[in-house]
């Protein structure tokens with residue numbers, strides 16, 4: 001039956017898996033400088049989240065294809081790692097211009113596959129572009145250190161060198177920004193790179209690969225494979241791969257960290273979050289309410305830095321009705337529709353999960369002040385939409401607080417004092433981001449010093465650091481030693497070689513062997 005359906009080109013779908021050839025476009029692999037059709041018999045459908053129509057298919061690369069990709073990286077490494085650093089810099093200077101020139105096209109692709117609004121999709125590309133721009137300062141970033149005359153006629157200096165083939169495994173929520181945190185940083189340091197984009201949104205990474213090729217990156221310096229668990233296991237296990245950058249859920253991130261580390265690889269793993277916005281009664285009300293609404297519901301809450309939890313202190317508890325009014329004003333629509341503020345979730349499963357977490361709040365005694373579960377979007381009745389939702393009277397033991405919701409849902413807790421709020425934030429296992437809203441410098445200082453979270457905003461709701469700094473999530477939001485991009489990113493993708501050299505004058509020849517430890 002399967003064979004006859006395939007012959008007739010009828011798509012036979014089992015879950016998200018598709019075992020036939022069909023008329024929708026296929027995502028290619030990028031191997032050794034060529035965009036090639038996979039020979040895989042296993043394909044996954046790609047959906048437009050606003051309609052759930054199938055818009056493409058992505059292969060689960062075969063073992064041979066994955067081997068070809070990593071072999072290509074290994075071959076290219078020999079020349080790429082020895083290429084002049086100025087030549088690598090020139091490629092990335094051209095690359096940043098090509099990304100700028102194509103930002104609208106990239107954004108359209110993101111909206112089609114991921115669902116976020118076009119304006120937000122441009123922001124996704126722009127924040128990745130900034131990392132590429134920063135790679136153009138590689139000639140300073142990769143400088144070693146020197147110390148002359150550590151003893152007579154002896155100098156020590158260090159080289160910062162690439163480590164080999166590196167790999168990146170990306171999530172669905174930032175199809176441009178997160179791959180751009182990965183391969184440009186790794187490659188500019190002289191490594192070659194094997195990328196596995198999210199199988200749900202592979203299109204943008206493919207376009208970014210084409211632009212990098214156009215910028216002059218030699219064949220084999222970047223290879224792209226697609227897939228799910230087998231591709232991830234392949235990356236964790238292949239001995240040629242020296243380092244893995246992962247961004248995604250805790251379930252996958254912990255697994256990849258363990259398996260990759262066990263195999264002797266460096267792993268940096270950015271994972272889930274529950275970010276708290278602490279609202280002091282002295283905060284600028286207008287700004288704070290707008291910032292809370294924007295940061296909770298933007299990108300339909302599918303950001304690891306979304307401000308998904310508010311803690312209201314004292315008088316700020318009375319601001320809830322106004323918060324609800326502002327959230328009601330957001331327009332839920334397909335991402336490519338003019339004026340859309342909140343797009344769809346990535347899949348029907350994500351929608352069902354978000355809805356069930358809202359229901360869990362109701363069941364556990366919380367109060368749904370604004371319920372987005374039954375939102376209807378005209379013309380997009382099959383899309384995965386959930387409207388802005390605000391749940392109050394939440395307590396730290398409730399499921400809607402303990403789990404990352406990853407949807408347009410703001411859970412609201414109350415605290416009697418800043419100390420109580422700090423205690424609550426520090427008891428939560430995640431440490432990705434947080435923000436305090438206040439006009440009191442002393443309160444802001446206390447918060448930034450006492451809260452155990454890696455990225456803190458003071459009157460800044462989504463404090464994602466620019467690339468001259470690093471993305472420094474902590475605790476359950478991160479596994480590894482060195483973070484993404486900035487100086488830490490350079491450290492992750494390089495190793496140090498230290499040379500100690502002695503050049504004595506001819507008349508200073510050693511008279512006898514030194515058998516003691518040199519001091």
Ligand code: NAD
Pocket residue numbers: 169170171172173174196197198199227228229232247248249250251252253255270271272273303304404406432471473477
């Ligand atoms: P995900 O973990 O489902 O997928 C990420 C990648 O891992 C994909 O490439 C996928 O193919 C692979 N993968 C998925 N499940 C796997 C498994 N069980 N074993 C091995 N590999 C697996 O994540 P997602 O749903 O694409 O992204 C959303 C998550 O990512 C959220 O938890 C969000 O907080 C997190 N995130 C974190 C950051 C950060 O910087 N901390 C940034 C963006 C997203």
